[in-house]
Amino acid sequence: MSVRKIAQxxxxxxxxxxxxxxxxxxxxxxxxxxxxxxLADALNLSRADVHGVVxxxxxxxxxxxxxxxxxxxxxxxxxxxxxxxxxxHAEEVAGGDTTLEAVYCLGNCACAxxxxxxxxxxxxxxxxRLDALLASLAEAAS
Amino acid sequence: xxxxxIYVPRETTAVSVGADEVAVAIAREAKxxxxxxxxxxxxxxxxxxxxxxxxxxxxxxxxxxGNVAPDDVPMLFEAGLLEGGEHxxxxxxxxxxEYLITQERxxxxxxxxxxxxxxxDFLAHQGFKALTKAWEIxxxxxxxxxxxxxxxxxxxxxxxxxxxxxxxxxxSGEQKYVACNADxxxxxxxxxxxxxxxxxxxxxxSMAIAGFAVGANKGYIYxxxxxxxxxxxxxxxxxxLRDAGWLGEDIQGSGFDFEVELHLxxxxxxxxxxxxxxxxxxxxxxxxxxxxxxxxxxxxxGKPTVVNNVVTLASVPNIVNLGGERYxxxxxxxxxxxxxxxxxxxxxRGGLVEKSFGVTLRELIExxxxxxxxxxxVKAVQVGxxxxxxxxxxxxxxxxxxxxxxxxxxxxxxxxxxxxxxxANMAQQxxxxxxxxAIESCGKCTPCRIGSTRGVxxxxxxxxxxxxDANYDLLVELCDTMEDASLCAMGGMTPYPVRSVLxxxxxxxxxxxxx
Ligand SMILES: Cc1cc2nc3c(=O)[nH]c(=O)nc-3n(C[C@H](O)[C@H](O)[C@H](O)COP(=O)(O)O)c2cc1C
Ligand code: SF4
Ligand code: FES
Numbered sequence: 001m002s003v004r005k006i007a008q009x010x011x012x013x014x015x016x017x018x019x020x021x022x023x024x025x026x027x028x029x030x031x032x033x034x035x036x037x038x039l040a041d042a043l044n045l046s047r048a049d050v051h052g053v054v055x056x057x058x059x060x061x062x063x064x065x066x067x068x069x070x071x072x073x074x075x076x077x078x079x080x081x082x083x084x085x086x087x088x089h090a091e092e093v094a095g096g097d098t099t100l101e102a103v104y105c106l107g108n109c110a111c112a113x114x115x116x117x118x119x120x121x122x123x124x125x126x127x128x129r130l131d132a133l134l135a136s137l138a139e140a141a142s
Numbered sequence: 143x144x145x146x147x148i149y150v151p152r153e154t155t156a157v158s159v160g161a162d163e164v165a166v167a168i169a170r171e172a173k174x175x176x177x178x179x180x181x182x183x184x185x186x187x188x189x190x191x192x193x194x195x196x197x198x199x200x201x202x203x204x205x206x207x208g209n210v211a212p213d214d215v216p217m218l219f220e221a222g223l224l225e226g227g228e229h230x231x232x233x234x235x236x237x238x239x240e241y242l243i244t245q246e247r248x249x250x251x252x253x254x255x256x257x258x259x260x261x262x263d264f265l266a267h268q269g270f271k272a273l274t275k276a277w278e279i280x281x282x283x284x285x286x287x288x289x290x291x292x293x294x295x296x297x298x299x300x301x302x303x304x305x306x307x308x309x310x311x312x313x314s315g316e317q318k319y320v321a322c323n324a325d326x327x328x329x330x331x332x333x334x335x336x337x338x339x340x341x342x343x344x345x346x347x348s349m350a351i352a353g354f355a356v357g358a359n360k361g362y363i364y365x366x367x368x369x370x371x372x373x374x375x376x377x378x379x380x381x382x383l384r385d386a387g388w389l390g391e392d393i394q395g396s397g398f399d400f401e402v403e404l405h406l407x408x409x410x411x412x413x414x415x416x417x418x419x420x421x422x423x424x425x426x427x428x429x430x431x432x433x434x435x436x437x438x439x440x441x442x443x444g445k446p447t448v449v450n451n452v453v454t455l456a457s458v459p460n461i462v463n464l465g466g467e468r469y470x471x472x473x474x475x476x477x478x479x480x481x482x483x484x485x486x487x488x489x490x491r492g493g494l495v496e497k498s499f500g501v502t503l504r505e506l507i508e509x510x511x512x513x514x515x516x517x518x519x520v521k522a523v524q525v526g527x528x529x530x531x532x533x534x535x536x537x538x539x540x541x542x543x544x545x546x547x548x549x550x551x552x553x554x555x556x557x558x559x560x561x562x563x564x565x566a567n568m569a570q571q572x573x574x575x576x577x578x579x580a581i582e583s584c585g586k587c588t589p590c591r592i593g594s595t596r597g598v599x600x601x602x603x604x605x606x607x608x609x610x611d612a613n614y615d616l617l618v619e620l621c622d623t624m625e626d627a628s629l630c631a632m633g634g635m636t637p638y639p640v641r642s643v644l645x646x647x648x649x650x651x652x653x654x655x656x657x
Binding site for chain 2: 077
C-alpha cells in the first residue's frame with residue numbers, strides 16, 4: 001500500500017501520525033525520506049515534525065532491514081537467564097541478511113530468554129534453539 | 143463418542159513454546175483417527191512453566207497435560223487423551239493444580255477458563271454483568287464502590303483509583319476520555335498482556351464501566367508494539383463487540399455510547415508514563431508533560447481523561463458485582479485487594495500468581511516459584527521493573543505492601559518479580575539500569591539524559607578499579623542529582639536499582655584492582 005493510502009486509512013488525521021508510521025514500518029520494514037515527505041504532505045504537518053517523530057521512536061527504522069529481523073530481549077528477566085550470552089552468540093552466528101536488534105522485554109519473561117523473529121515471539125531460547133530457528137529461516141529461503 | 147473439547151491456549155508465552163504447533167498436531171491426529179474434537183483456544187491460566195498446557199474436557203472436569211510438544215501428540219492420543227488417559231505429561235484436573243487453586247483470582251478469574259474470543263462464552267461467564275449493574279446503580283454508586291474498594295493504580299504509582307475517577311467525573315466539559323495504559327514496558331511484567339489475551343472482552347467491559355462512571359464516550363488503548371498477538375486478539379474483540387452492539391451508540395438500548403480505539407506504541411519505554419502516552423496518542427514524540435495540569439483535568443486533546451493501567455481497570459467489574467468492601471477485605475494496611483504477581487527470570491515455576499497483598503516475596507518465590515531455575519541460590523530479586531530496587535536474599539520476608547516496600551527503598555510497581563541466582567554480577571545490573579535510562583530517556587531533563595550516560599561511564603570506571611573511591615562518591619552524587627531534579631520516575635528512580643546494588647552487592651564492583 002502506498003504511503004498516501006495508509007494515511008487515508010487514518011483519514012489523514014495528523015494525530016494518527018504515530019499509527020501511520022507503525023503501519024508503514026510493518027509493511028515496508030523502514031521509513032524513507034520520500035515517505036516522510038509524502039506523509040508530511042498528506043497529514044498537513046511540517047517535514048521537521050514528521051522527522052522528529054520518526055527519530056524519536058526506536059521502532060522507526062530509517063534504513064532497510066535485512067530479509068529477517070531478529071529481536072533479542074536484552075532486559076533483566078532475560079539477562080537473569082543468560083540473555084547477554086545469547087546475544088553474543090547471535091552476533092557470531094547470524095547471517096549477513098539478518099538484522100539483529102535489541103528489544104527491552106517481550107512480555108515473555110517467565111520463559112526467558114525470549115527472542116522475536118519476524119514478528120513471532122519464541123521462549124526458552126538457548127543457543128541451540130536459536131541456531132535451529134536461524135537455520136529454519138535459511139532453509140525456508142533456499 | 144460425542145465431541146471432545148480440547149483447550150490449547152492462544153497466548154504469547156504458550157505460543158512462544160509451541161502451542162500453535164501443538165494445536166495443529168492435535169487437529170491432524172484427530173482427523174487421521176476420525177475423532178470428533180472441538181479445539182478451543184483459551185487464554186493461559188498463568189502457569190507458564192507448564193506451557194504448552196492443554197486440557198481435555200471430561201464431564202465437568204478439565205484434565206490438564208503440561209509441557210506438551212507437537213511430537214507428543216500421537217503418543218498422547220495412543221494413551222487415550224480423549225478420555226483423559228494416563229501419560230507422563232498428565233497433570234490431573236486443572237482445578238486441582240496446587241499453583242492455581244491456592245491463588246485468589248479476583249481480576250484474572252476468567253483467564254484460562256474461557257475461550258478468549260468467544261462472546262457467547264464471555265456472556266456465559268458473567269460478561270457485561272457489571273456494566274449492566276453499573277447502569278442500574280448509576281455512575282456515582284460505581285465510583286463509590288471503587289473508592290470503597292481501596293483499589294490503587296497497578297501501573298506503578300499506586301494512586302487511588304476512586305479519587306482519580308471522581309476528579310474526572312467532576313471536571314467540567316462535555317468531552318472526556320478513558321485511556322487504558324497497555325504499554326507494559328517493565329521487564330518481568332506480563333500480567334497486562336495475559337489479561338488482554340485471556341479476557342479481552344473483560345478489559346473492554348472495564349473500560350466501558352470507567353467511561354460510564356466518569357461520563358466519557360470514548361476509550362483508547364495504548365498497546366506496546368512488542369505484543370503483536372495481543373494486538374490481533376484485541377482488534378478482533380473490539381470488532382466482535384461492535385458487531386454485537388456492545389460498543390457504539392446506545393449500547394443495548396441503555397442510552398450509553400462508548401467506542402474504543404486501539405493504538406500501538408513504537409518501542410519507547412517512557413511512553414508508558416501517562417503524559418508521554420497521551421502525547422504519543424496525539425501523534426507526537428513521547429515527551430513527558432509537566433504536571434499540573436493533571437490528565438484528569440486536562441488529558442488527551444486537553445480533555446479530562448482517566449488514565450488507568452489494564453489490571454487496574456480489569457479489577458473493577460468484580461468490585462461492581464461483589465461490592466467494594468469485599469475487595470477491601472483482602473490485603474493489608476493501605477494495600478487492599480489482590481495483585482497479579484509475575485514470577486520471572488531465573489525461576490523454576492515462572493508464571494502469574496494473583497494473591498492478596500501481604501504475601502511475602504519468599505512465599506511467592508519459594509512456594510510458588512520453587513526457587514531458581516538453575517537450582518542455585520537466589521542472589522537478588524528485582525521487583526517492579528527496571529526502576530525497582532534489587533533486593534537481597536535477606537529481604538525476602540518483606541510482605542507485599544506498597545508502604546513496606548517504600549520503607550526499604552523499593553517499590554512493588556506492576557508486580558513483576560525477576561529472580562537472579564548467585565552467578566549474577568550485580569555491578570553489571572547497576573550499569574544496565576543507567577544504560578537503560580540513557581537509551582529510553584525522553585530527553586527533557588538534563589540529569590536523566592546526561593546523568594545516565596555519565597552513570598554508565600562512572601560505573602565502568604569503578605568496575606575497572608580506576609579511582610574507585612572517588613568514582614564511587616561521584617556515582618552517589620549522580621544518583622542524588624537524578625533523584626532530585628528529574629521530572630518523572632525514569633530519571634528519578636533509575637538510582638533505586640543502582641543504590642540497592644551499592645548497598646547490598648558492593649563486592650560485585652570489586653572485580654578490577656584499584657589503580
Ligand atoms: C517511565 C515510566 C513508565 C511507565 N510505564 C507504565 C506502563 O508501561 N504501564 C502503566 O500502566 N503505567 C506505567 N507508568 C505509570 C503511569 O505513568 C501511570 O501512573 C499509570 O498509567 C496510571 O494508571 P494506574 O493509576 O491505573 O496505575 C509508567 C511511569 C513512568 C514514570
Ligand atoms: S526524567 Fe527522563 S524520561 Fe522523565 S521527563 Fe525527564 S528526561 Fe524525560
Ligand atoms: S525481560 Fe525478556 S521477555 Fe521480558
